Amino acid sequence: MGQTQTRQHKRRNCQKRVTLSSRTSRSASGHTNAHEVTVRARLETHHRAVCLHLLELLRRTAVHGESNSVLIVGPRGSGKTMLLGCVLRELMSLREVQKNVLLVELNGLLQTDDKIALKEITRQLHLENVVGDKVFGSFAENLAFLLEALKKGDKSSSRPVLFVLDEFDLFAHHKNQTLLYNLLDVSQSAQTPVAVVGLTCRLDVLELLEKRVKSRFSHRQIHLFSSLSFGQYVDVVRAQLSLPPDFPDPKFSDEWNHSKLCEDKTVEEILRRNFNGSKDFRSLHSLLFLAVSRVSVSHSTLREADLIEACRLISADSKANVLHGLSILELCLIIAMKHLNDTYDGEPFNFQMVHNEFKKFIQRKSHSIHKFEKPVVMKAFEHLLQLELVRPVDSGVCKVQREYQLMRLMLEHGQVMEALQKYPQCPTDVKQWALSAFG
Numbered sequence: 001m002g003q004t005q006t007r008q009h010k011r012r013n014c015q016k017r018v019t020l021s022s023r024t025s026r027s028a029s030g031h032t033n034a035h036e037v038t039v040r041a042r043l044e045t046h047h048r049a050v051c052l053h054l055l056e057l058l059r060r061t062a063v064h065g066e067s068n069s070v071l072i073v074g075p076r077g078s079g080k081t082m083l084l085g086c087v088l089r090e091l092m093s094l095r096e097v098q099k100n101v102l103l104v105e106l107n108g109l110l111q112t113d114d115k116i117a118l119k120e121i122t123r124q125l126h127l128e129n130v131v132g133d134k135v136f137g138s139f140a141e142n143l144a145f146l147l148e149a150l151k152k153g154d155k156s157s158s159r160p161v162l163f164v165l166d167e168f169d170l171f172a173h174h175k176n177q178t179l180l181y182n183l184l185d186v187s188q189s190a191q192t193p194v195a196v197v198g199l200t201c202r203l204d205v206l207e208l209l210e211k212r213v214k215s216r217f218s219h220r221q222i223h224l225f226s227s228l229s230f231g232q233y234v235d236v237v238r239a240q241l242s243l244p245p246d247f248p249d250p251k252f253s254d255e256w257n258h259s260k261l262c263e264d265k266t267v268e269e270i271l272r273r274n275f276n277g278s279k280d281f282r283s284l285h286s287l288l289f290l291a292v293s294r295v296s297v298s299h300s301t302l303r304e305a306d307l308i309e310a311c312r313l314i315s316a317d318s319k320a321n322v323l324h325g326l327s328i329l330e331l332c333l334i335i336a337m338k339h340l341n342d343t344y345d346g347e348p349f350n351f352q353m354v355h356n357e358f359k360k361f362i363q364r365k366s367h368s369i370h371k372f373e374k375p376v377v378m379k380a381f382e383h384l385l386q387l388e389l390v391r392p393v394d395s396g397v398c399k400v401q402r403e404y405q406l407m408r409l410m411l412e413h414g415q416v417m418e419a420l421q422k423y424p425q426c427p428t429d430v431k432q433w434a435l436s437a438f439g
């Protein structure tokens, strides 16, 4: 019996998810045109339908007093916050909504427990004075009091409240999931019109909810996934780089907007690499931001070189950067390790082997490097260990003396060579030693 019920319940949920798309198309054709136009202008195609669906859902709460709950699920940077922001702006621009709706925004990273969350709800609803020093028996009592207090102004109808829970999954870690339970419970009952909108990047978010919480959720989910093709991605780059029509200098903006930058082969390659790495707009923005920040009065157009430099800065290897700050002795040890890696085909080495390799170099080839005492070399080696450029093979309890402990170099051949090229005033014999095939 119980199983049949669960299955029926699941089927109902699935049906709800399927109807999402049909409802979306209905709302796309049936809803006020002015809103669609603005929303359309702001969002690219695959977010549009979702945006209109969410707008319609929240409008039903705000105007008709229908309670609702919905989850927006998508990876980081997929535009969840942007989507909701856009929808809320649209919603608040409706005259019948403006004065009526109350918005409460919570974030799982800030409201780390339900007590803090409740305080924040009270603050955002401007009910601190009403609550005063009252002591409540339970969370539910407190929330009910708050929602009741909202009714006082006009007894005939209560004001709809939109609860936005960013990082929704973090609220599931609160004790007994009290906040989620109570909010979703209110959204299911006819007491006060409430819409609960959760934003999360966890696909499995429903698995985190307790049974009693899950059963109170409407199971409406909006999934945001980037299905952009490379062509569309380049269009977005073009759009993001263009100056708006109301730019004060039309001649300049005309020239700027007609730039053929995106057609350049190198630029296309950079964009493709970025696109293949991650399609999210956050990383694209940081790339374009770095490129645009190189524009100045003396060079007022965006050039291919700016994007190449931005790409270089963004993909700069943090480990290779650490190498620039090393002393010559530490660098020599890295080279010795590189040679050991070449000789022994990547097998782990110990300090003694590195020291021997280094001594061989000093005796045979070097004129510019001092002879260092062993403890000094050991100190340098330990510094490399601290920087995690070398790591012990066995990180467990080690009974071997430090000198004989097996280590691995955490750098690639290319990283070492690149760092050497850029190292300021690197002695020539050290460079040659690094270039030579075998130590």
Ligand SMILES: Nc1ncnc2c1ncn2[C@@H]1O[C@H](COP(=O)(O)OP(=O)(O)OP(=O)(O)O)[C@@H](O)[C@H]1O
Pocket (backbone or CB within 6 Å): 043, 044, 047, 074, 075, 076, 077, 078, 079, 080, 081, 082, 083, 200, 201, 280, 281, 282, 285
């Ligand atoms: N479809 C899109 N078109 C244009 N820009 C977008 C799009 N999606 C996201 N962005 C941009 O990407 C950036 C990140 O988006 P947003 O903050 O909405 O992501 P998020 O899903 O909320 O991420 P997080 O999970 O980290 O909160 C924003 O600057 C936003 O303007």
Ligand SMILES: [Mg+2]
Pocket (backbone or CB within 6 Å): 080, 081, 082, 166, 199
């Ligand atoms: Mg966000």
